[in-house]
Amino acid sequence: MERIIIIILLLLNLFLLGVVLTDRVQARRGENDSAASVTEVLLDCGVSVDEDAELVQTAPAKCTLTRSKEQEETAVQRLLGNTSREDLGGNIIYYRGTQGQAVFRGSGEVEALFSSGTIRTRGNRKKTAERLLKKLGIRTEFIEEGINSADGEAYVRFCCCREDYPVFNAVLHLDYSGDSVYMLTGTRIFETAAETDGAAGMDSVSALLRFVELLRNGEFSCTCLSGIRPGYYLSVLVSGESTLTPVWQLETDGGTLLINAENGRVESGLA
């Protein structure tokens, strides 16, 4: 009896494996067809597509993040040492610690000034900055490093991330003075996920068709699309509560474009 059951289950597993593999092959074929179609449409509009561009992707789900002042205070203490806290009203909190001072706002903005020499670069500015931001509990993605033309000092910029997706307009800027970090400014994302909307928004093919519409209407012009990637756009309508809206970032030789995955609108305010 057990042998019969094993045989039946084996056949069932083989059947389901066949179904799964067939689904995968069909899905891959469908993706390739979609990619080919959209490439053709773009070529018709005079836009070439980079070979490495991954044209078929899905967008993340929209989510709401809220500020947790307790977690924020813990993170600030990791950064600045023992801190005193002053509520300035309007959800603006001022922290003063042994290693500097900081202002955290309900809009997500942060300004921190570090005492001279407390955060030294140990050879690599980018790694030093990453360690500093890790203390704040923020996952980040490196954007660039460079030299300020005004004072000749170095800076590094990072973009906040939520579940491996970049939040394109939540950018943190670290300024160096000599070999130590002296200032952190920018916008962070909040700590606590309040809810996630199940709907993920339009996929990359739909976003590219929206891009084609913009090209045809003359609202944007370029000759080459080098890449498309999903991410988030941060908006704070109510102090202490932020919404991460899924967006598509299109990198072209005419500039970078953010297309809202919910309504197809071009988002502004890209940092």
Place this chain on the structure above:
Amino acid sequence: MNEEKLRSLGRRSLIVLLLVTAVLLLCRTEYYAGLRESIEGRRSQRLSAAAPAGTAVSERPAGTVQPMAAVVNTESGGHFGTIYGEEDVAAVFQRFSADLGEALGSAGTPAGIAEEQFVAALSDCSVFLRFYCPQPMELLAAWLGAEANGGLVGCSAELLCLSVAQGKALLYWRDADGNYFCSETAASSERLRSRIAEYNGNGARYAYEEPLLNGGDSCGVLLAGVRTARTVRCTVPQYSDNETDQLLHAVGMNSFISSSYTETDGTRVFVSGDSTLRLSTAGVLLYRNPTFPDDNGTMTLADAATAAWQAAERCAGACCGDGTLIFSGISFSESQNSYTVRFDYAVDGIPVHASSGSAVEIVLRSGRIIQARMRLFQFSAAEETVTLLPDLQAFAIAAAEHASAQLCYSAGGETMNCDWVKTDG
């Protein structure tokens, strides 16, 4: 024997393993994904149909916080103005809502100022907002996620201006009595300045910039171009049994245990314990619950406004078609320990004026609705538009009588037309 037992154990383990792998493979098939989506879709439909009435006080009534007009005043002296139901009103307000919340929460002690100082702020780097009615500032702050600074409690603002001057963010406002005030805030002046810089002028101007309009409201907003409005049909909505149940839930009545009857004039009456809801054929909803709550609990202004809005949205707001509900006032009665919250309708952002007073009036005590009166309307806006008097002419006529001008739909018949009316400004 041991070998037999081991073989049997091995077979059973294999059966379990094959079952597990079969389930895992099933979960990866398209059939399962479709089934899951269908179940989740049905679940969310059931949840939305059974939404509890007025319990989620933490929800912020974004729609009622909408200003009537929003103007971004750039550093170069240009004005990006938008008024009534244009999408840009909501977009501008949302762009600066977090800054406004910060400003309201961190404002210092208000200082009385002259009208000229308020007008001067409109000429510089600032954002101007005009609301449909004077907004209690603690309510506005609560809706924007902040707690109004003590100095602002009890203050109300019909006009607000958030300005950047000398490296500071300043909050200016005019109250219902026409007095002007200013407070320093801890809002970020740099962020405010950079956001204001995103806008360019669109030809909007203030009344004080037009010599013809001397004597009227100096802060009236005039837009360039032709002024049009849609013709609107106004009817009494007809309620199905399901929709009637939702009305009952909205005011806290249980449709399952309510009894109902119809009076000779067609008025439907629902009774549950001491609560009574009357729905007339003319679209008048009257609810009374004379039972005084025993807990003598306290309710904040924001909680009362939010609970009232949720009930109003589920009743009047659910059936108003092309209309929307706008907050039109709140008052507190110390003797009754109750709040009275009022709402009106708007179509395309243009308020609907009814001669019989506010469209919706809800009285709350200790967290419960004890009385509600609602005029239920369904609005259908036609595609064709009517051309109205240009802004400058309308304001000039009003200024001659030391008044301001505002667009308004007048409710009274089945077809509503939009026209300019004189207001106190």
